Amino acid sequence: MPQLVPAVPAGYRVRPATADDISTIHHLVSACERALYGREQTDPGGITAVLARPGLVPELDTLLIHDPAGRLAARAWVNRRSEVDVHPRHRGRGLGAALLDWAEVRARQAGSEQIVQTVPDDDTEAVALLRSRGYEPMVTEWLLEFAMPDEPAVPEPPAGITVRPFLPGDGQSAYQLIEDAFDEWQQRRESFQEWAQHTIERPTFAPAMSALAFEGGQLVGAALSLDLPEAGEGYIEQIAVRRDHRNRGVARLLLRHAFRAFHRQGRRACTLGTHSDTGALALYLRVGMKVRHSSTVYRKSLCKP
Template sequence: MTSVDAGVSVLRQEWLPAGYRCRSATTADAAALHHLVAAYERALHGRPLTGAGQLAAELPGPGPRPEADALLVHDGTGGPVGYCWVKGRRAGVVVHPGHQGRGLGGGLLDWAEARARQAGSDRLALTVSDADRAAIALLRAGGYSRLVTEWLLEIALPHEPDVPEPPAGITVRPFRPGDEQAVYRLTEDAFAEWQPRRKTYAEWARHNVERPTFLPAASPVAFAGDQMVGAVLSLDGPGDGEGDDGGRAEGYVERVAVRRDHRGRGIARTLLHEAFLAFHRRGRPACTLWTHSGTGALALYERIGMTVRHSSTVHCKALVTG
């Protein structure tokens, strides 16, 4: 039995209501899961927020991946109606709005906790939209507490934005092939202050520069001499093209990072405006990005004209072993 099979059998499917089955999910399920997640997000927010490329990057490939397991619940037609993934101390649970209230969310949450324990994690965190009151109630009943708040920010781009001059001694240019390792080190160093572990280069690349929607033209990098000190990594819209709701795709900033000893100089502001300009020239009506309360960056984004579209909260629970 593989580790993934062992993870699926933790609950032996006995928790599932009649007519439902579950199995491991892999990258082959990305398109079907994208429709599931889009339906969930459309019910909450009126539009999908998560692109197919992002889902594919989160899913494990074929074969055992105990550190990145995913479970799919399907109904009698074979279509996915529930989805759960676990990576170390993080997890996510989604249930189709037409199948909520049947115990699927609670069962998937129990499975996520069991998989996290199997992987040796001592706690588990899930990010849930503040609009999903049922999920919040489920987490509170399960012993989860609020950890940090996350915000999806947006800026409309009806006109070509002005780009401020870089600070003295700083040069800015678009991302080029060969920048990958330097940007990897810079962004992982910056995010080490908030993320629980440092990603390997392969994992980082799969979530950033190797995604089909990665847009070098909207991913400026900053240098002090020959030293990279800042970077913005952008994707051509979380909808991976035309939006699922029929709207035009938006620009999306995946990462903003400035080396600690160069912060407070306006480098991030210049890089973000360069990205906004690139998206405007591609005909994108707006640009979005996520940030959370642990970074302290909300005020920066609001100063450059971004506003909050949606908010989510990270809920965390200590896992009891044995």
């Protein structure tokens, strides 16, 4: 099946992405983040994990647009979800609209009934484009931060709970715990390999800053962390507590252990992301985190002609 090719301005070239493009894509996404937030918050491991998503065929489901000088100007991928990024220098030339059109056509071709895309609320031009194309808001996402000018205090654990860092061999039990916890709101369970590519196999995974909680030798909570040196801060990639141990302060305990570990490594801020379906925002605010910025997940039905 040949790849769909959108119409782009004269001089721009279009091709699918490959593993050799990960660094270049990362630089593009980082440039977009710096323009919007004044800092970058992505890492190449996240892009690597996207290209390895089950069912994603890079030759059909990814697209790069290079400018006449050969520099990456925009990129997109679609596989149940979609992402579109246009370099700040190349905005206003129709590249985002062209990639959005391509993503919708490709999603229909692949048999998807809807397409979903997350857009920062501060990116008003992208929001306006999506709304003009019939996208409707579905979920709110927040990036929260915990500032650490001083070493964070760690509370006493609940009775019977012990905490230690992530060790080799903990992957399978952490995966099972997190997937069971996320079943409450996620649409599908990830395979172990897909989950690992987004967490413990990423180059930025920080086992020493990842905290696990146990009771009687059983894993009851996990906070898995990434160390993002380019951003100069830590990031909690996933946190989960077994259902029968919630409302005991385990999540707060795990977060504080992770915060302290990052502080001792010289990081002065730690972030994490959550969304409105999880109902966890109030917990993070009580721990002392603050919203850095918000995004909205937009959805468009592809069943209509």
